[in-house]
Structures are given as C-alpha cells and as structure tokens.
Amino acid sequence: MERIPILKMGEFLLVSIQVDMHDRLALQLQDDLTERIAATSARGVLIDISSLEMVDSFIGRMLGNLAAMSRVLDAQTVVVGMRPAVAITLVELGMSLPGVRTALNVERGMDLLSSSADLQVPGREHGAGLR
Amino acid sequence: MALVSAEVLPLTTSDHIVIVRQAVRQRAVDLGFSLVDQTKIVTAASELARNAIQHGGGGRATIEAVTDGLRRGLRLTFEDDGPGIADIELAMRDGYSSAGGLGLGLSGSKRLSNEFSIASSNGKGTRVIITRWK
Numbered sequence: 001m002e003r004i005p006i007l008k009m010g011e012f013l014l015v016s017i018q019v020d021m022h023d024r025l026a027l028q029l030q031d032d033l034t035e036r037i038a039a040t041s042a043r044g045v046l047i048d049i050s051s052l053e054m055v056d057s058f059i060g061r062m063l064g065n066l067a068a069m070s071r072v073l074d075a076q077t078v079v080v081g082m083r084p085a086v087a088i089t090l091v092e093l094g095m096s097l098p099g100v101r102t103a104l105n106v107e108r109g110m111d112l113l114s115s116s117a118d119l120q121v122p123g124r125e126h127g128a129g130l131r
Numbered sequence: 132m133a134l135v136s137a138e139v140l141p142l143t144t145s146d147h148i149v150i151v152r153q154a155v156r157q158r159a160v161d162l163g164f165s166l167v168d169q170t171k172i173v174t175a176a177s178e179l180a181r182n183a184i185q186h187g188g189g190g191r192a193t194i195e196a197v198t199d200g201l202r203r204g205l206r207l208t209f210e211d212d213g214p215g216i217a218d219i220e221l222a223m224r225d226g227y228s229s230a231g232g233l234g235l236g237l238s239g240s241k242r243l244s245n246e247f248s249i250a251s252s253n254g255k256g257t258r259v260i261i262t263r264w265k
Binding site for chain 2: 053
C-alpha cells in the first residue's frame with residue numbers, strides 16, 4: 001500500500017507530501033504520524049506541502065487534525081512550503097487553517113520548531129538567546 | 132455559450148476525485164488559465180466531486196471547454212443520483228455540514244467559480260454546474 005514517508009531528524013519528524021493526496025492516503029498519514037510521534041518521542045513535526053498543487057477542505061482538515069493530534073501528543077507541528085496559488089485558493093474557499101502553524105520554507109519551519117522546543121523546556125541544552 | 136469539447140468521468144470511489152482533479156487541471160492548462168485560476172477550478176472540482184460521492188452516493192463529472200463570444204472557459208457539471216438536498220439554502224451556508232465535514236464544499240466552490248448553479252430534488256439527486264472563465 002502506498003504511504004507517505006516520515007523521516008526522523010533529531011527530535012523532529014519530517015513529512016514531505018510529494019503525491020497528489022487522495023483521501024485514503026491522508027487518513028493513513030494520520031495513523032502513521034501519530035504512531036511515529038509516540039514511538040520516537042518527537043518534539044516537533046514539519047510537514048512540507050511544497051509539492052501540493054492544491055489543498056481542498058479535506059486536505060486542509062487533515063492538516064488541522066494532524067496539528068491537533070500532534071499537540072495532544074506533546075509535539076508541535078509546522079506546515080511549510082505552501083504555494084502562493086494554493087494559499088489564495090484556500091482562503092477564498094473559506095479555510096485559513098486555524099490552529100496550524102505555518103512557515104514559508106523548511107528552514108524557517110525548523111527554526112520555529114527549534115525555538116518552540118527551547119521555550120517549552122527551559123532547562124534543555126540548546127542554542128543561547130532564548131532564555 | 133458554445134461547446135468546444137466534453138469529457139465525462141465517473142464518480143464512485145475516492146480515487147475518482149484525484150482523476151477528476153487531474154483532468155480538470157489538464158483542461159485548464161490547455162485553455163491557458165493562470166496558475167491561480169487553475170488552482171481555483173481544480174479545488175472547486177475536488178470539493179464537488181467529493182460531495183457527489185459522499186452525499187450523493189456517486190455519479191459523474193462532465194468537463195467541458197466552452198466559449199462565449201471571445202471568452203473561453205471551463206464548465207464542470209457534477210451529477211449524482213443520491214437523495215437530493217432538502218434545503219439548498221441551508222446546504223449553501225458556510226459551515227453547514229450533514230456529514231461531519233467543514234461545510235465548505237458548496238459555498239466554497241461557489242466562491243471559487245465565476246458562475247454557479249445548483250438543482251436538486253428529493254430522491255432525484257443533485258446537479259451542480261460551475262463555470263470559470265479565462
């Protein structure tokens with residue numbers, strides 16, 4: 001069965017959606033990602049949607065669900081790489097992805113995740129300047 | 132409005148939503164739609180295809196290239212043989228959902244189109260027609 005790969009990078013998980021999301025694949029990703037968060041104790045999840053040519057209400061809802069599920073499992077989610085045409089369409093559709101943090105690209109998303117991991121665990125050995 | 136070409140695709144399983152999206156994208160590219168316009172019509176098609184499958188129990192999508200004078204556009208018809216919509220005004224409202232979704236399918240796809248019409252009668256299914264002009 002077709003699956004979206006989930007990569008582990010340190011304490012974060014990286015999901016890059018490279019295929020045209022069909023509904024079953026979206027549901028499979030929810031299952032796989034929550035299991036990986038629990039198994040790896042990941043602190044953050046980065047979801048790269050730069051390959052997605054459209055996001056409809058189903059995919060938008062899935063992104064919101066992923067963010068909510070991750071939060072409950074004590075991991076932050078950042079969605080990165082949304083194409084400008086997708087952003088315009090999504091807002092006109094009536095979805096502004098409430099509860100989903102976004103960043104322009106993978107690099108900025110990683111920065112966001114790193115800094116929120118620092119803020120949450122003040123005692124942790126991380127880069128200076130945030131405490 | 133004159134018809135240039137037409138294509139009919141089935142809507143029974145969720146895989147058909149992806150096929151309809153890809154076919155609509157191709158037609159929109161052929162017609163020279165801008166990237167934003169392509170994305171809008173493809174997204175509207177995805178919403179309406181899913182509606183026909185989930186609420187209407189399946190049906191068909193017709194993709195037509197049309198002209199009106201010098202204008203060229205894409206007209207999409209989504210038909211199902213489902214139970215129909217009892218209260219169209221209610222169904223068109225943002226956030227109203229009968230199936231636990233977000234309730235953006237009809238209202239959202241109307242916003243993404245230039246023309247939108249819906250006809251439904253109890254027990255005879257639903258037909259939604261949208262047009263987006265280049």
